[in-house]
Amino acid sequence: MQKFSSxxxxxxxNTLNCWxxxxxxxxxxxxxxxxxxxAGVVDIADGHMTCELSNAVLIDRNGGQHPFDNFMVRNRMIRQIHIPTDIDVAQELRQAMEHGVLRRKRVDGRNTKRTFKQKRAEMRHKETLEMIAQQRSEKEQNQSNIQ
Known part of the structure; x- marks a missing residue:
């Protein structure tokens, strides 16, 4: 597992740097x-969104494709990340909230009391999950009304 700084x-x-x-x-x-x-497979990503891709293909402005074995993207260069359709966004956020860096562990492995920032981050993640569920249900209702 990757070690992250505080x-x-x-x-x-607390931000979308989790993606x-x-x-x-x-x-x-x-x-x-x-x-x-x-386009490529994300091998390493840090908390600042610096990503290292393997089997990458750079697509220039004119549509030309240039293959690379390894490609590093600095955080300031990223405009948008397209999340693959096979990934369930709500489930991934839920797992990150339950097993991610929001949980503080002591040296002996037991959970300790959460800080205010951790509680606030978890509350915001829950709000995001609720918003995703609401949008999904509205989309399903609209599709059923069309049919």
């Missing part, structure tokens, strides 16, 4: 700020 743990728990970490091992497409895109 700042990275905070960013992963590259959760997408490790998955094939993704990233749109970059210089109007190019890169």
């Amino acid at each position: 700042q990275e743990k905070y960013l992963i728990a 590259p970490v959760m997408l490790q091992g998955h094939s993704v497409l990233m749109d970059l700020r210089n109007e190019t895109s890169v």
